[in-house]
Amino acid sequence: MKKIDSNNIDTIINKMKSMLNEKELGVKVNFGGARYDSDSFKVTLEVSLPNAKTKEEKALEHEIKVRNANKSWVKPLDPNKIAEIKNSQGHIKYSLCGYRPKARKTPFIVLNLTDNKKYIISEEKAERLFGDPNWKSEVKVKQFNDSLKEVQL
Numbered sequence: 651m652k653k654i655d656s657n658n659i660d661t662i663i664n665k666m667k668s669m670l671n672e673k674e675l676g677v678k679v680n681f682g683g684a685r686y687d688s689d690s691f692k693v694t695l696e697v698s699l700p701n702a703k704t705k706e707e708k709a710l711e712h713e714i715k716v717r718n719a720n721k722s723w724v725k726p727l728d729p730n731k732i733a734e735i736k737n738s739q740g741h742i743k744y745s746l747c748g749y750r751p752k753a754r755k756t757p758f759i760v761l762n763l764t765d766n767k768k769y770i771i772s773e774e775k776a777e778r779l780f781g782d783p784n785w786k787s788e789v790k791v792k793q794f795n796d797s798l799k800e801v802q803l
Contacts, residue, residue, distance in 0.1 A: 653688045663693060676700070706748030706759055713749045722788040725781040732763070733779035744769075746780050 651658055663681050670679050682694030703711075710729065717726045727746065734741045747768065748759030756770040760779075771779075 654686050654691050656684075656686075659684050659686060659691050659693070662691075678702070704748065706750060709751050710746060710749035710759075713751075721785075725777045725785050727776060727780045728782070729780075731780050733760075735779075744779065746776065 663684070667679070667681065672679055676699075678698050678700055680696040680698070682696060684691050684693040686692070714727055714729055717724050729746050731745075733744045735744065736742075743763040744760040745763060746758065747761040750757045750759065750770070753770070756772050758771050758773065758776040760769050760771055760776075761767075762769065
């Protein structure tokens, strides 16, 4: 090997994966993205317990705690609720399984309980499916009619 490129990195990572015996170690090993130049590379490595929660599951727990602590102005979600959506094949059941904090349009992850596939949904849809239908915000929004004034600097 004369220089490092993406194909060489993939080969090396695959060889490293085959050398690691996850069952013997009792952990899960996940290789992430790599940064490289012509003669070296750095790869992220995540080692976790076999029953460890994913970062999306941890983020969902945090989001639910925040929502429950601020019920007066944000709709709390029930993580144990099973939502049913009617479609052409009948009723399909979904449960909340994750949250992506950096995703702005579709941050919530739901699990289709029929085929075990994961889907992303918007905050509004998550609140509609998994929120309390009787919830009302206690915060009164004040409207200001101040006009903007030009400031000279």
